């Protein structure tokens with residue numbers, strides 16, 4: 001399928017949509033994608049070598065999880081230098097090559113901008129820590145304790161324990177929402193803003209097309225450092241009290257930073273994706289900005305909390321986000337969340353369910369952000385023994401919390417040793433089923449999950465109703481089937497997803513939505529469906545997906 005080349009694309013289409021609203025994004029974990037020099041670690045030249053594959057699949061933009069120099073306490077989410085590439089992954093020259101080759105393939109490259117905190121090995125923190133009077137001291141958040149051995153308040157770290165670490169040399173505590181070696185930056189200090197903004201300018205100049213903004217919800221904390229209220233008496237997986245995080249999260253000041261960051265992005269025709277965890281739709285709405293001038297693509301993580309095939313729950317969530325006024329960016333999977341195969345699979349129909357979830361994810365209004373390996377039905381490969389755990393979250397939380405290694409295992413390219421990822425044993429073990437779940441084999445099988453994804457992506461790129469059309473929920477009382485229409489001008493696409501394990505004969509109630517019920521043409525289905533379908537009764541196989549267009 002030929003897409004118009006980037007130079008032919010106008011800035012906005014006639015609906016006012018910009019390039020990123022029609023693009024398919026793909027998150028890849030550089031450590032696990034492809035290893036070019038056979039040291040067991042994925043790297044930037046590895047990514048470059050797979051651009052052709054990504055283009056073949058139908059990907060328009062990649063988001064690379066952090067590839068900056070890092071001590072890897074949190075696998076790159078602890079940045080020690082924003083102006084370089086970690087030697088594990090290559091060099092700046094390798095990045096430039098990737099950017100140049102990606103441009104040739106019409107693939108845009110986004111980086112992961114870890115702007116809320118740095119590594120404690122970052123020279124900024126080293127300076128800040130060196131003395132209370134160091135000019136960079138205030139770049140981080142330092143406080144006196146409540147008393148000897150007592151942290152300044154009750155805030156806890158997401159990875160367990162107090163969010164404050166004592167520094168005996170200066171007799172003060174510094175704040176870290178995540179691991180202790182990830183000190184939070186003090187965004188109330190204008191120097192911090194200036195320096196971090198400069199990082200984005202520098203990378204835009206090199207050719208990156210935007211950033212995924214990491215952990216924006218915890219960029220600011222309460223200026224009075226008030227204790228969070230404790231909820232009940234239960235403890236979490238780390239043995240800490242459960243808190244209502246009203247003072248260490250979602251502080252209103254962060255929106256000013258996002259607006260200013262967006263301005264720089266706009267000047268560079270770049271896009272900002274936000275790691276925006278929210279608990280309700282109003283919070284999510286705020287991230288778009290009052291005048292759509294903050295994060296272009298705030299991700300809806302509430303979608304990830306629906307961990308069963310529940311049409312009612314999906315309907316409700318889609319209705320909220322779709323009706324929020326912003327351009328939807330649902331999240332289905334990423335490097336922090338168990339893979340679709342495990343979250344929704346029933347153990348028997350997992351391939352069907354993988355196609356079903358792809359059909360849902362890629363036919364909704366909005367911009368999808370795929371996660372590497374989902375397109376071949378990779379499953380979680382969780383560590384079995386504590387000594388194998390690589391993710392500090394799993395080390396701290398074992399055995400209740402095994403961490404996120406399972407969803408970060410090497411991409412499965414072929415049936416050869418180490419799934420073709422590397423010639424040597426990779427940093428995390430390859431999934432057990434790689435001999436049949438890999439790119440090579442699935443490319444050749446017309447019924448594979450991979451080829452199903454490819455067809456879906458090509459449909460999404462070419463069908464105006466899927467690109468531009470509004471979302472209309474259908475058959476809203478059906479407990480087994482999630483059905484909706486996407487309508488643009490005279491085009492109506494219907495999507496019927498059987499989320500149950502039994503055959504469903506679906507009578508679409510189109511009249512109540514003012515849609516004329518002509519026969520429909522099948523565009524794509526995950527089972528053998530007739531070419532022409534009578535919308536009065538569509539038979540959809542167990543966990544089957546059907547996408548059609550009204551004639």
Ligand code: GLC
Nearest residue numbers: 074077178214215275335336
């Ligand atoms: C973000 C990343 C996650 C990381 C965390 C703390 O949430 O997505 O992987 O562990 O930040 O660094």
Ligand code: CA
Nearest residue numbers: 035037041043
């Ligand atoms: Ca390597």
